[in-house]
Amino acid sequence: MLWEWLVMPQGLKNTPATFNRCVTHLLRSVRDFAPSYFDDVFIHSRAVDEKSEVEMHKEPLRRLFALMRKHKLYANLKKCIFGASEIPVLGCLVGKNGVRPDPGKVSVINEWPTPSNVKELRQFLGLATYLCKYVSNYAGKIRPLSQLLKKDAAWVWTADCQQAFDAVKQGLTEAPILAVADQDRPFHVVCDASDFAI
Template sequence: MGGYDERELDVTTRPLTTFETPLGRMKLTRLPQGATNSVAVYQAQMTWILQEEIPESVGTFIDDGGIKGPRSLYNQETLPENPSIRRFIWEYAITLERILFRIEEAGLTISGSKFACCVPALDIVGHVVSFKGRKISKQKINKIQNWPTPLNKKEIRGFLGLCAYVRMFIENFSQVASPLRRFTREDIDWDWDQKCEEDFHKLRRIVGEEITLKKLDYDK
């Protein structure tokens, strides 16, 4: 959805963004990407614009968003008045139209090249979301499984940080990662042995199991 440059800065705050250029001093008139509070401001505005649709029909993550489909495929049931249209597609189209209208009314734009509609699965910030649930994207899995044996604390921190991003898919992640996480402490010397190598490969193997998580439906 529309970027930071679509958020106008208040006139009173613009002097805070002043910078020097060969043409003289300039100041920003739009929300700068990378500023301390820019992400929080952007996320808050997106949440406000789509507040009536969250979390039932849409989820947002900064400038990415996913429009949710119906909870059921209705056994591929079609519309009585038009047998060529399946019911779950029709319901999704109604939701899509409503949300796009809200986005248009707010003056936002959507990237046509990144827009995906009525697809069986969608990769959103490293998670593949589909009717069956959510799982880790192949790209994330490959990156973790191809991570070489760490040679120092910096490398083990990088590996654990990547694994922590998908920790919701790893049962008892804290316990599984504990033997490796101790190397991130300043008072622990680097002493990588065979047991550490086994724990390292165990964590990589668990990530490769491609576990799918499905949201609990309290209406069933």
């Protein structure tokens, strides 16, 4: 007797990569307006001419659903979000104005107590580093904190450490909205280099 999986089994170490490759391959014809990340598909559209955003959004949805039906891919309607102006994606909120950090994650960082040991500092930096693209000169700001993580470094929470800790919190509170690049406008690439940060 021969057994065949009807769904992807849990627990195999290559399951996520195999599934992601399969979905990416099957949906490649719609990736211009419906990029995928593992089992999440994000459809975006813009209002053009005299059509509304809703009218413009219907055609990409139809194309995606037809493709999913053809390849026997199924969506859980309870997890679907339709017609939203902003959606949560990997800890950020993506909308027509750009990308911004999830306010829930920012509030967790802002309420974080001052670390009292290396383990607590690593936990804080782990979450803060996830959102570091929103903080100007992040690597430079956390330098005093990074020094505490070095092997055989004594745990001494200095005024510089507290200032760096507060600067990261402040930077996320004032985080900019990262806008989608306008390909019709000129780009200026600015790089700041130093001995300890980029």
